Each structure stands twice: as C-alpha cells, then as structure tokens.
Amino acid sequence: MLALGIDVGGTNIRFGVFNGHQLINTTRLEANLSQACRDVSAESAALEVVRILYSGIANIIKKYPDIQAVGIGFPGFIHPDSKNIIQSPNLPGLSYFDLRGELSTISGLPVTIENDANAAAYGEYCMADRPEGGLIYLGLGTGVGGGLVVDGKLYTGQHGFAMEAGHIIIEPDGRQCGCGNKGCMEQYASASGVAMSYFNATQQRLSAHQIAELADSGDKTATEAYVLAANALAQALASIAKVLDVKNVVLGGGMTAAWPLMQQAFMSRLDADLIPALRGSIQIKISTAEDSAGMLGAAMLTKANSS
Ligand SMILES: [Zn+2]
Structure with missing residues (x-):
C-alpha cells in the first residue's frame, strides 16, 4: 500500500510517497502559504490552502495512482476529536477549519491531519524502530515544536496542545x-531566538546560520547566543522530563546543524536541572532524518489510524 505524507511549511510544502517506511518519491512545492493567508478573510485563506494542497496531491496521484491514503503534518493546533485546524500561528486567517474533510471530499481518499511536530515525532518513533516507552521529539526551527509518543501512540492532549514545549x-x-x-x-532556543540574542548584543540582524558561522570562527557574542539557546532548551527539557519521565529524546529541525555549538552547555544545564537520580539516564539523539520525519510520520499515521 502506498501512502502520501505531506509536510506543510510556511514557504514550501513537501510531499513524500511511501511504501511502508520506504520513501520512494519526494516533491517540493514552493508556495508561500503565510503570504496567501495574510490580510484575507478566513474563508479565502481556507480556500487558498485547499487549492494549493490539492494541486500538489492531484499531481502526485496522477503519477502514483496506487496511493491509498493521505497524511498531513500541518503547522497549527489540531483539535483532537474533530481534527479541525483550531488555529495556525504562522498562517493567520485559518480558524476552526476542516482541511482534512475538504481534501478527503475532493481527492476521494482518506485523509488524516496532525500537528507538524507531532507528525515528525511519530516519524522519528517509526524510524527508531518503535522504541519501548516511546519518545519525546523537539523540532528546533523558526520556532520550537514538540511531540510525544507513549506506548506506541501519539499523545496530543485533550485540547490538542500537548507538548507545546516551545x-x-x-x-x-x-x-x-x-x-x-x-x-x-x-x-531563545529557536533560529529566530538566536538571531534575537545576537541582535540584542550587537544591533546586527544576522540569520542563525550566519551566527553559527561566526561562532565557528571564534566570535564570542555569536557563541554566547548559541549557549543561551542551549540553556533555554535544556531548562525546558528538564521540566518536561520531570513530568513525563521518558528516556528517549530526539532533537530535529534546522538548528541541530549547529548542535556542536550547543551540546556542552546543553548537557551540563540538563544535568544540573534534572532530579539527581535522573541525571545521565536521558538519551539525547540528533535526528538523522534530514527533514523527512514529518512526511514519514504523516504517512505512517494514516496506517495507524486505519488499523
Ligand atoms: Zn510562547
């Protein structure tokens, strides 16, 4: 059975065709949804999102008519029961919108939808061969998203806001x-947080990537911006660990490219903040999925939901 997993971002949408866990095709659609949803009515924003997503889906189904289900990882809060998009901070304009239902009606396929970080968490869980006890995922990008898999299932909370760790x-x-x-x-811990730390110290607007390059070449202020990010992340994770006591933690997202700048400060702050008996017992892994975890998770959730 083929499943289509879709990872929706603010400026591009990635489509992955999966045969089981195996990714057999990826397509990237450049589409500025943030722009399309800005300064328009909720109705127009919703129509535009449906139009853009369906154009991508239709193209892929033409090539892969055996696709049986579509899964979407969407940057927004998803209601746990209705699966409506409650709100999307990066795509203002959408409000209590049934994207899943709309796309299912047009495509004639079963469609599932999940928050993007939750989908990535489930993708990481599947890629790690479903570790016993599950895992926590934190995605460090423009913001910081999180997801939790417990006993083989994604835990999204009673209102759809679980693991809003950022x-x-x-x-x-x-x-x-x-x-x-x-x-x-x-x-503090996202790419925009690092850029803000650097700006506050220097009044210069650089990207997190440029700041990482400066830090690599020995710039003290740039290094401090990453140490601040590492400390913020470790503080939050220590709190999460005290509530959930989950052993496996996967860190993903673009910021992990700068992990060597963060690792030492992160590990020592995490140890310092954890309950002493928990120190050293949390396994931190950097994702090796190269951004395909969201697509995989979205595709796998279609199966999980249909089984
Ligand atoms: Zn906040």
Whole structure:
C-alpha cells in the first residue's frame, strides 16, 4: 500500500510517497502559504490552502495512482476529536477549519491531519524502530515544536496542545512571544531566538546560520547566543522530563546543524536541572532524518489510524 505524507511549511510544502517506511518519491512545492493567508478573510485563506494542497496531491496521484491514503503534518493546533485546524500561528486567517474533510471530499481518499511536530515525532518513533516507552521529539526551527509518543501512540492532549514545549516559560518577564506570553523557551532556543540574542548584543540582524558561522570562527557574542539557546532548551527539557519521565529524546529541525555549538552547555544545564537520580539516564539523539520525519510520520499515521 502506498501512502502520501505531506509536510506543510510556511514557504514550501513537501510531499513524500511511501511504501511502508520506504520513501520512494519526494516533491517540493514552493508556495508561500503565510503570504496567501495574510490580510484575507478566513474563508479565502481556507480556500487558498485547499487549492494549493490539492494541486500538489492531484499531481502526485496522477503519477502514483496506487496511493491509498493521505497524511498531513500541518503547522497549527489540531483539535483532537474533530481534527479541525483550531488555529495556525504562522498562517493567520485559518480558524476552526476542516482541511482534512475538504481534501478527503475532493481527492476521494482518506485523509488524516496532525500537528507538524507531532507528525515528525511519530516519524522519528517509526524510524527508531518503535522504541519501548516511546519518545519525546523537539523540532528546533523558526520556532520550537514538540511531540510525544507513549506506548506506541501519539499523545496530543485533550485540547490538542500537548507538548507545546516551545511555550514553556523559562525566563519570567522575558522576551515577548507570539503566543501572548513572555519568556517562552522558543524565544531563545529557536533560529529566530538566536538571531534575537545576537541582535540584542550587537544591533546586527544576522540569520542563525550566519551566527553559527561566526561562532565557528571564534566570535564570542555569536557563541554566547548559541549557549543561551542551549540553556533555554535544556531548562525546558528538564521540566518536561520531570513530568513525563521518558528516556528517549530526539532533537530535529534546522538548528541541530549547529548542535556542536550547543551540546556542552546543553548537557551540563540538563544535568544540573534534572532530579539527581535522573541525571545521565536521558538519551539525547540528533535526528538523522534530514527533514523527512514529518512526511514519514504523516504517512505512517494514516496506517495507524486505519488499523
Ligand atoms: Zn510562547
């Protein structure tokens, strides 16, 4: 059985055709959904998202008519029962929208939808050969998303907000976050957080990638921005571990390319913040999925849901 896994991002959408775990085709569609959803009515934003996604799906189904199901990892809060998109911070305009139902009607295929970080968590879980006890996934990109798999199942919470780890407050009255609160972890540990740390110290606007290059060449301020990110991430993870006590942790997303700049500070802060008896017992792995975990998870969730 072939399944199509879709990872929806703000500026591009990736489609992966899977035969079991095996990725047999990937397609990338450049589409600025953030732009398409800005300054338009909720109805127009929803229609545009459906139109763009369906154009990609239709093209792939033409090539792979054996596709039996479609899974979508979407950057937004998904209601655990209705599977409606409650809200998408990066795609404002969408509100309580049944994308799954719309696409299922047009394509004639069963469609599942999940939050993108949750889909990536499930993809990592499948790739790691379904480790006993499950895993925690933290995706470090423009923001920080998280997902949790327990006893073989994704745990999305009773309102669809489980593992919103990026919004754990690590600095009271700290930096303003898009969620409305201040001092959230993602304001320090994401790519935009690193850029903000560097800007605050130098008044220069550089990307997290450029700052990593500076840090690699010995720049102290650039290095400090990554150490701050590492500390913020470790503080939040120590809190998560105290609540969930899950052994396997996978870190993914673009920021992990700079992991060597963060590792030492991260590990020592994690150890310091954990309950002493837990120190050294959490396994931190950097994802090797090269961004395909979201597509895989979305595809695998179609099977998980149909079985
Ligand atoms: Zn927040």
